[in-house]
Amino acid sequence: MAAPLKMGVNIVWVKPELQVECAQLCEQLGFDAVWSGEHICLDNSPDWWREYPRVLAAGAAGTADLVDFTPDSGFLDPLIALAAFAGATKKVRLGVGIYMLPLRDAVLAAKMVASLDVLSGGRLDLAVGLGWSEKEYAFTGNEFKKRGRKMDETIRAMRVCFEQEYPEFHGDFYNFGPMGFQPKPVQKPIPIHIGGGTPPAERRAGYLGNGWHGPASSIPAIKQHLIDAGRADEPFEFGTITLGTATRAELEEMVEQGCHRAVITPWDGAKVGSVGYEGFAVMERYAKSIGLG
Numbered sequence: 001m002a003a004p005l006k007m008g009v010n011i012v013w014v015k016p017e018l019q020v021e022c023a024q025l026c027e028q029l030g031f032d033a034v035w036s037g038e039h040i041c042l043d044n045s046p047d048w049w050r051e052y053p054r055v056l057a058a059g060a061a062g063t064a065d066l067v068d069f070t071p072d073s074g075f076l077d078p079l080i081a082l083a084a085f086a087g088a089t090k091k092v093r094l095g096v097g098i099y100m101l102p103l104r105d106a107v108l109a110a111k112m113v114a115s116l117d118v119l120s121g122g123r124l125d126l127a128v129g130l131g132w133s134e135k136e137y138a139f140t141g142n143e144f145k146k147r148g149r150k151m152d153e154t155i156r157a158m159r160v161c162f163e164q165e166y167p168e169f170h171g172d173f174y175n176f177g178p179m180g181f182q183p184k185p186v187q188k189p190i191p192i193h194i195g196g197g198t199p200p201a202e203r204r205a206g207y208l209g210n211g212w213h214g215p216a217s218s219i220p221a222i223k224q225h226l227i228d229a230g231r232a233d234e235p236f237e238f239g240t241i242t243l244g245t246a247t248r249a250e251l252e253e254m255v256e257q258g259c260h261r262a263v264i265t266p267w268d269g270a271k272v273g274s275v276g277y278e279g280f281a282v283m284e285r286y287a288k289s290i291g292l293g
Contacts, residue, residue: 005255007292008033008095008263009283010241011081013275016074023085025280027092030292033125034085035095035263036078040103042071043135053132053197068243069272079112086120094120097213097241097263098129098195102147103140106157106174107181114162114185122186127213127239128155129195148200149173155192155208162190193239211237216257223258237261244268248290 011034014022023034042048048071049055055062069075082094094116101109117124130147131137137144150173157174160167161181168177193211194204197218205212206225212218219238226232239261240254246264254262266286267275 005251005259006032006261007290008035008093008261010035010037010263010265012037012075012272013265013267013270014279015273015276016076018276019076019081020084020088022280023092024088025283027089029284029287031092031287032261033093033095033263035097036076036081037097038078038100039069039073039075039133039136040100041136041139042133044071051132051134073271074273079116082124083116083119086116086123093123093125095125095127095263097127097193099126100131101128101154102130102150103137103142104154106154107161107176109154110158110161110181113158113190114183117185117187117190118183124187125191125193127193127195129201152204152208159189191237193237206231210235211239213239213241216240216254216259219258239263245286251290
């Protein structure tokens, strides 16, 4: 594709045991990045899916069919998966979209993220978000109602770990240092993209993020937040996700909207962790259709 749009593949649809091989194929086909996402532990009650954003957006017409995964879907831990991809590839970037940051401790998450950035030679893109399942917060010992405040402070605390020689931070959720923290990430700064599709997420992107990982329709609002935060001249990457295929014309329209990156899912109708070797051929045909390779 001639348009200056970076192309990534949402690899969580691929069976876990085939993901390393799929990442290698993505690199061979000319995709810019492979992206992994997560759920840690979902509620297994009959109505577990009712709070999913796409279901809520559909209103009374919402059904479980609008969810592309189940509580039994095989989500690998994304940082571990990307570490495996890093060892099997040379240049493709490694994206996490999204990483539910409020479920983690800032110092421990910073250690894992920095380690992966070092081992991959500075190829990591970290997109963080809140998630949507209140039960997932309960199961991991976190408070759902404080998730936004914790997210903001966790981003700030992680950046302290990455940037200060002897990190020190004192806030509502974290109180540490000065302390030794090595290794530092290769990338300076390591890109933290904000995921979501709500006004609070858009504002968070403008004030705290290095990029966006969400709908292209949010771009105008985020640009205004960047202006309001005095960050309009800072580097910032707008990315979006598609479920299913996107034609070359649709990808060019994303460029017109201001997108720098698209993460595509070329397997229509598939569930997370269900795509086998037959999906590799689908991906090859899709890459050819948009001019990659």
